[in-house]
Amino acid sequence: MGKMRRKGLASMAVQTVASATTVDLGPASGLSCRECGEVFALGPIFACELCFGPLEVAYDLPTGDPEALRKQIEAGPANIWRYAPLLPVPADVAEKPNLNPGWTKLVQADNLARELGVAPGKLFVKDDSGNPTHSFKDRVVAQAIEAARAFGFTTLSCSSTGNLAGAVGAAAARAGFRSCVFIPHDLEQGKVVMAGVYGGDLVAIEGNYDDVNRFCSELIGDPLGEGWGFVNVNLRPYYGEGSKTLAYEICEQLGWVIPDQLVIPIASGSQLTKIDKGLQELIKLGLVEDKPYKIFGAQAEGCSPVSAAFKAGHDVVRPQKPNTIAKSLAIGNPADGPYVLDIARRTGGAVEDVNDELVVEAIKLLAQTEGIFAETAGGVTVGVTKKLVEAGLIDPNLTTVVLNTGDGLKTLDAVADTSQATVTIRPSLDAFRDAGLAH
Amino acid sequence: MGKMRRKGLASMAVQTVASATTVDLGPASGLSCRECGEVFALGPIFACELCFGPLEVAYDLPTGDPEALRKQIEAGPANIWRYAPLLPVPADVAEKPNLNPGWTKLVQADNLARELGVAPGKLFVKDDSGNPTHSFKDRVVAQAIEAARAFGFTTLSCSSTGNLAGAVGAAAARAGFRSCVFIPHDLEQGKVVMAGVYGGDLVAIEGNYDDVNRFCSELIGDPLGEGWGFVNVNLRPYYGEGSKTLAYEICEQLGWVIPDQLVIPIASGSQLTKIDKGLQELIKLGLVEDKPYKIFGAQAEGCSPVSAAFKAGHDVVRPQKPNTIAKSLAIGNPADGPYVLDIARRTGGAVEDVNDELVVEAIKLLAQTEGIFAETAGGVTVGVTKKLVEAGLIDPNLTTVVLNTGDGLKTLDAVADTSQATVTIRPSLDAFRDAGLAH
Structure with a gap:
């Protein structure tokens, strides 16, 4: 993971661009294995075929005048797409329906x-x-959405215990994807509502979060889950870049x-x-x-x-x-x-x-x-x-x-427990005076 | 409330600036009665002394080249203070601690x-x-905070059933004010927590929201409430401008x-x-x-x-x-x-x-x-x-x-009630197939 090795990967990655010409994810040039360095064409894969190491996006980043790039970024939209030249997304990403997260305070x-x-x-x-x-999950889901678009998926999915479910449900609704999110059956009511309001399918699994994850891994390998973009599994390399x-x-x-x-x-x-x-x-x-x-x-x-x-x-x-x-x-x-x-x-x-x-x-x-x-x-x-x-x-x-x-x-x-009313009183000035809160 | 009358008020208001020289609220020149048109100096007042009509902020708005003003605004911060030249706030408002709301999507x-x-x-x-x-309440509270600062208040207060309580509590905490917020005693738990977490005093009143409001009106007229800025009462003219x-x-x-x-x-x-x-x-x-x-x-x-x-x-x-x-x-x-x-x-x-x-x-x-x-x-x-x-x-x-x-x-x-899980299943592919959610 040293700097030298990563630089090596980046230049290797450039050579694989040809094999991924149909996929336009901007400066993304391929996927490289963080363990063995092997490089693959852009696609919905997440583990190295050789060593099972995690894959991450390699780039053909812009060269040239940093000042011009800085100006371009500063003139961009007040969201993550101002950095489109550095992300695995097409150059016209800001014009597509997305939740446009980022540029937070x-x-x-x-x-x-x-x-x-x-x-x-x-x-x-x-x-x-x-x-x-x-939550910050909007950043990563926004990337996954663009990768899903590029790979032709129409259903977005994930396993989640809360933040991610809402982020996927919301982004899928706006971007025009079907969503199918998997949660543990005993999730708090509030979190279920937050995930369910966006209208995608919400599947409660009888089991804990580990059971949900195991089930999702099975589903990805099965024809039942074919053509599904799991944002935190087969789209994970793109997702993470957010x-x-x-x-x-x-x-x-x-x-x-x-x-x-x-x-x-x-x-x-x-x-x-x-x-x-x-x-x-x-x-x-x-x-x-x-x-x-x-x-x-x-x-x-x-x-x-x-x-x-x-x-x-x-x-x-x-x-x-x-x-x-x-x-x-x-x-x-x-x-x-x-x-x-x-x-x-x-x-x-x-x-x-x-x-x-x-x-x-x-x-x-x-x-x-x-x-x-x-x-x-x-x-x-x-x-x-x-x-x-x-x-x-x-x-x-x-x-x-x-x-x-x-x-x-x-x-x-x-x-x-610790954020309750300081005091409960009758609606009278005497009661307020007695409470000792006036200065 | 016609355009003609408002214009008339604005020019009258300019003449009262002298009596409010100690208060710097930028282009705000005075308070004018929306009913009878009488003009008052800037201060923590909200009703006309003559006719009891509501007061609103009158301005000495910038004259000159609109293009220059537009450029100034566009170069401003990504929050409401980009419009400081049009609001009852000092020109250096963006440098003071505030929650800086606005510029929402x-x-x-x-x-x-x-x-x-x-x-x-x-x-x-x-x-x-x-x-x-x-909520949009952050916009109005941000204005009230600046008015409270200008008038030397150190405690911010309001009656609320939810959004406003949180907005006042949060803004007061950051801006360095004490806060004392009044709520009905039977408010939902979640809203109490949202109001209480910011650490100000939270007073639950035995009664409904009308009782809370009546109590606050009494408090403003009593020495107990002296020196308190009630954002939606004695600071209301400024608050509303948000x-x-x-x-x-x-x-x-x-x-x-x-x-x-x-x-x-x-x-x-x-x-x-x-x-x-x-x-x-x-x-x-x-x-x-x-x-x-x-x-x-x-x-x-x-x-x-x-x-x-x-x-x-x-x-x-x-x-x-x-x-x-x-x-x-x-x-x-x-x-x-x-x-x-x-x-x-x-x-x-x-x-x-x-x-x-x-x-x-x-x-x-x-x-x-x-x-x-x-x-x-x-x-x-x-x-x-x-x-x-x-x-x-x-x-x-x-x-x-x-x-x-x-x-x-x-x-x-x-x-x-209507945002629940689509289905609850065992963690098995068979169960998922039977649920009919795969395409």
Whole structure:
């Protein structure tokens, strides 16, 4: 996964373009195996035929004047398609029906900085709750949609426990796809409604999330699932690239500068690895200055396989059985775990975890300082940031960007007990005076 | 409320600037009574001393080259502060801590258009669920915050049944105000949590929303409430101006063109009247061409006092006792009702209502065609649009903009019964085949 090897792959990938001439995914030139480097033509495949390693998109990225490219991006739409020249999408992507996520707020969080002991002007929250279905999943699904279009799929599918189901349902509806989403049968009512309102088929599976995933894997290999685009399986290489847009936006919003430190949540680990990939691309393209940056991964203690491996100095990740309120991060066997470990170590970062109590505290701290109501995953990143500043691993005088990847409205239960009315009174001034809330 | 009279007021207002020299609210020159035209200095007042009519902000708007102003706006931030020269805020407003709402998506809704029988490219949804706390209330609260700052208040307050409580709590937290929000004691749990998580005081009043409002009116007149900024009472003239930004954004997003037809929900009616005010300002400033437009008001049948008055040809609005799932629009005695009637009639529009069943259908129609999950208020506007197209009152060949002012996540109950899993099955291919969902 070193820089040298990736560069090698990119140039190899260019040679395979000819075999994929019917598929127009813009600068995407092929799929390369992250393990053995083998290159394949663009298609709905996700594992290397030779070594079963994960495939990722290789590019024939624009060369030439970085200033011209920067101007082109800045003149683009206020969504991820401003970066179309760097994504596996056709050049006219912005004209097709899509939810057009992205270009979410990068909030300068001076109040939170004060609480965490970070210098003023140095702490930022990238708030992806501003996306159409209020999570970063809209970014990745938007890419999967374009790949599905290119490959001629008409049904979009996924397994999900929440955010992804809503993102797929919504995007499929607008883009004109049928959707069929698989969920565990005991999902919370609110999440079922959020997934069901978009009108696609919603299949509840008698079993837990692992059972749902196993079933989906069977379905992909069966004629029953033929011609279906599973956004997080056979479209995964394209899907994953959506996370690069977080890196692009953060740098552009900072004035085309890479932040010194980034705190990123880890579920499968894909988001973190793609953000690193995005930063490397910006450097390669000359859009930002090459400079050191540290990437920190954040997990919940109740599902901390990568954090455990990092602390133990291991290269492999030992699966855990998740038990945490941060359900959107509760992947016990994260596919990209080893890559995350490599990036955290290579950049001088770390992987840390926080317990559920601190997750709740951190959600409230963010809400009460910046008015941002984050999902549990946002509580994890803010909580981990607090811990890393206290431990001296995050430098409070350097620029830090913390990701909030989802919306608190989706995980209300986490803070319900502790976010109640201060007092209940009769509608009288005397009762209000007695409550002691006037100043 | 005619154009002539408003122009007269604006020039009168300029003369009062001297008495408000200590208050810098940018182009705001004073407060004028919408009934008798009397002008007052800028301050935390909301009713005319002479006739008790409502006060609204008068401006000393920029004169000169419209092209220069348009360029200045286009170069501004991607939020409401791009319009700072047209709002009652200081010129450096974008540098102060605020939630910076606005610049939400204007979605070209071709799928919905097809379902409603509107020509392709002619129907748009202005989707305010993309605001920081996912409703248009962020726009109005952002204005109130700046007025509160100018008047030296340190506590922000309001009465609310949901959206406003969250918007005030969040904005106060970030902007450094204490907040004290009053809610009915029997509010749904989810809404209490959304209001409580931002850490301000949340006072539950034993009574219904009317009791809460009455209590707040008492509090404002009592020393206990002295120095408090009630966003929707003593800061109301400023607060209301936030809705003008919807007009500005819609026109700019259409390429500085006024849409032919707008469908706007009616609660108090303030939003509709301020959108009309905003459109008139754009014309006066030369930022858009002067052309006819029709404004349509949308209510739920269970709370349709303005619609009833419109249909009966009355100038006054007879209060109703609300009974509808569209709770954010459930104001039985809308303060701006008469002004709404005037605008709908003057522009050649109409006021229409839909029953709760159609509200639910319309929420699902919007979700299933465009991937936008709207609050019940959005179901009201989409449902009313459907009805008005069918009745021939909305021309399907002209441009129509429909407002969605809030997020479906906040009114999940409305669609819960009808947004369930299609089927529940064992995790087996046979079971899936039997379900008949494969193609």
